[in-house]
Amino acid sequence: MKHSETTGKPVEKRQETNLPEGAPLIIQDHYEIDYRHSYAQDSPFFVGLSQGRLLGSRCTGCRYMYATPRAHCMECGAPTTWEALPPTGRVHTFTVCYYGGESFLKETPFLLVLVEFAQVNTLFLSRLKGIPLEEVQIGLPIRPQFSDTPTFKVTDVWFEPIDHS
Amino acid sequence: MRPVYMISGGITKFAKAHPEKDFRLMVKEAYDAALQDVPDLSKDMIDGGVGSYFSDHFTRQLKAASMAQDYLGLCPKPSKRVEGGGATGGLCFQSAWEAIASGRMHCCVAFGFETMSRVNTWKGNEFIALASDTNFDFPVGGFYSGYYAMMVNRHMHEFGTTVEQMAMVSVKNHLNALYNPYAQKAKRLTVKQVRESPMVANPLTMEDICTMSDGAAVCILADETIAEQVCDRPVHITGIGSGSDAMRMADRPHGKVPLLPHEQESDYARLKYPGVHSFRAGRMAAKLAYEMAGIRNPLEELSFVELHDAYTSSEIQTYEDLGLCKYGEGGGFIEKGIPFMPGIEYGLPLPDQGRFPVNPSGGLLACGHPVGATGLMQAVFAFWQLQGTIEKHLGSSALQLRDPRRGLIHSHAGTGTYITVSILERT
Numbered sequence: 259m260k261h262s263e264t265t266g267k268p269v270e271k272r273q274e275t276n277l278p279e280g281a282p283l284i285i286q287d288h289y290e291i292d293y294r295h296s297y298a299q300d301s302p303f304f305v306g307l308s309q310g311r312l313l314g315s316r317c318t319g320c321r322y323m324y325a326t327p328r329a330h331c332m333e334c335g336a337p338t339t340w341e342a343l344p345p346t347g348r349v350h351t352f353t354v355c356y357y358g359g360e361s362f363l364k365e366t367p368f369l370l371v372l373v374e375f376a377q378v379n380t381l382f383l384s385r386l387k388g389i390p391l392e393e394v395q396i397g398l399p400i401r402p403q404f405s406d407t408p409t410f411k412v413t414d415v416w417f418e419p420i421d422h423s
Numbered sequence: 424m425r426p427v428y429m430i431s432g433g434i435t436k437f438a439k440a441h442p443e444k445d446f447r448l449m450v451k452e453a454y455d456a457a458l459q460d461v462p463d464l465s466k467d468m469i470d471g472g473v474g475s476y477f478s479d480h481f482t483r484q485l486k487a488a489s490m491a492q493d494y495l496g497l498c499p500k501p502s503k504r505v506e507g508g509g510a511t512g513g514l515c516f517q518s519a520w521e522a523i524a525s526g527r528m529h530c531c532v533a534f535g536f537e538t539m540s541r542v543n544t545w546k547g548n549e550f551i552a553l554a555s556d557t558n559f560d561f562p563v564g565g566f567y568s569g570y571y572a573m574m575v576n577r578h579m580h581e582f583g584t585t586v587e588q589m590a591m592v593s594v595k596n597h598l599n600a601l602y603n604p605y606a607q608k609a610k611r612l613t614v615k616q617v618r619e620s621p622m623v624a625n626p627l628t629m630e631d632i633c634t635m636s637d638g639a640a641v642c643i644l645a646d647e648t649i650a651e652q653v654c655d656r657p658v659h660i661t662g663i664g665s666g667s668d669a670m671r672m673a674d675r676p677h678g679k680v681p682l683l684p685h686e687q688e689s690d691y692a693r694l695k696y697p698g699v700h701s702f703r704a705g706r707m708a709a710k711l712a713y714e715m716a717g718i719r720n721p722l723e724e725l726s727f728v729e730l731h732d733a734y735t736s737s738e739i740q741t742y743e744d745l746g747l748c749k750y751g752e753g754g755g756f757i758e759k760g761i762p763f764m765p766g767i768e769y770g771l772p773l774p775d776q777g778r779f780p781v782n783p784s785g786g787l788l789a790c791g792h793p794v795g796a797t798g799l800m801q802a803v804f805a806f807w808q809l810q811g812t813i814e815k816h817l818g819s820s821a822l823q824l825r826d827p828r829r830g831l832i833h834s835h836a837g838t839g840t841y842i843t844v845s846i847l848e849r850t
Contacts, residue, residue: 282443300558326559326673333676351580351699353572354625359549359565370569370624372673372699381673381699383563396580411562 512798513834600785662716666707
């Protein structure tokens with residue numbers, strides 16, 4: 259029997275790896291990171307959600323109105339200003355997700371909607387809650403609801419049907 | 424610009440997982456397969472390479488294209504990586520075309536790969552969804568199938584497209600792939616089976632959506648001198664186009680349709696375009712490619728299309744973007760049987776079966792979608808189709824079209840953020 263040169267104790271036989279001949283060796287390699295995500299020029303939108311306000315942006319040049327904000331206009335390049343969106347909107351289109359990315363699986367099934375607002379040129383992506391999944395249809399009037407405990411994510415706002423809430 | 428030819432192509436079998444091969448070995452296999460068809464092409468005739476893979480998250484190896492370049496023995500020749508989401512492969516193909524057309528290179532290897540099996544399907548879906556705005560889109564539900572489901576629900580609302588028409592795309596592409604040994608998911612399905620498979624995001628079921636894959640593909644492009652020297656039947660790349668759209672679907676404007684030569688403004692008098700039902704980038708890509716190739720009516724002047732059918736719905740949407748039918752007529756286009764293969768029994772009544780085959784290979788739905796390889800895989804199938812070598816490469820002539828003269832390949836990223844269209848012609 260072999261003995262360790264440092265401790266003098268018997269050395270156990272090297273554990274056999276039980277791999278089939280010629281098979282690829284696969285290991286589990288965990289990794290995770292904390293990422294410092296800055297909302298940068300979009301920050302006022304997220305601050306607004308925490309205060310119960312849904313902000314879009316309007317171009318100072320061509321007056322194009324964005325439901326999902328951006329600091330500069332896609333049409334003419336001029337800076338935009340913050341402007342509150344109308345208090346109600348409608349379902350432009352929707353789906354019920356029964357699966358999702360890994361971090362959303364526990365929330366399934368959930369309703370995704372693109373929201374349209376009168377006199378606003380673009381749409382806003384959100385969740386629709388407070389309605390049976392099969393009752394949603396294009397054109398349904400809806401309004402935003404805000405989280406009382408903001409996490410400073412876009413999910414601090416969601417929509418509910420006007421009649422059901 | 425100088426004329427550019429495709430002189431060879433190679434593909435690995437696309438599979439759910441290839442744990443026994445890393446991306447370098449997969450590319451090497453596809454490269455060696457391509458070289459086998461052009462034995463007179465020596466390494467010193469190759470001026471460089473362009474590599475494509477979509478996601479550093481999937482590969483977990485930055486500069487992976489450099490490792491493929493050295494594995495192929497192409498160092499110290501010029502090389503770079505091209506990345507553009509789902510259109511990565513199509514952009515890579517066009518990048519190699521640019522190298523030849525500009526005169527910078529005489530022969531260029533375009534190689535692409537993806538190894539998506541290293542994470543579970545739902546983590547993979549999360550990685551893919553990171554290709555949506557991480558401030559406004561990803562946190563809401565981070566799921567591309569959800570985005571595409573919203574698009575097709577609007578398409579159904581605008582145009583009356585049906586889930587049965589979508590299911591017919593699934594039946595067609597999975598069944599075509601029975602004759603394509605490179606495909607991952609070939610099978611005979613019925614419309615009912617497609618509809619009864621698990622719902623992913625209403626109205627898209629599991630059988631409406633392509634799967635993740637491991638795989639690689641290689642295209643070798645060359646100028647006229649080399650093409651004539653080493654290749655019996657080179658294929659001429661006569662049109663290149665690409666387009667883009669806003670990352671966020673929510674930002675798509677409502678304007679006018681960019682018209683193709685065979686369309687009129689009155690065709691779309693009441694259509695708000697593109698909204699979320701159509702892909703403006705695809706229309707732009709098609710328009711530019713048709714202009715370069717001199718195509719005025721694609722349905723009459725092309726023989727077939729290999730397009731990016733990540734979803735059955737996006738195949739229908741793309742018929743319209745490419746001008747194979749008018750906007751709103753995509754559902755009827757499949758229902759009549761136009762894009763099915765001639766001579767194959769699908770178990771469906773198809774009055775116009777085989778008039779204009781789309782995705783003879785089985786497309787992404789059946790072949791799989793190893794992202795960086797996908798656009799190049801389409802080029803290889805189109806190349807074999809135009810060369811008339813389908814039987815040699817697939818072991819069956821079932822998918823060989825009779826006398827194809829001109830084919831179109833279409834590669835698509837995001838919710839339509841980058842789209843490429845390339846036209847290939849028999850010489």
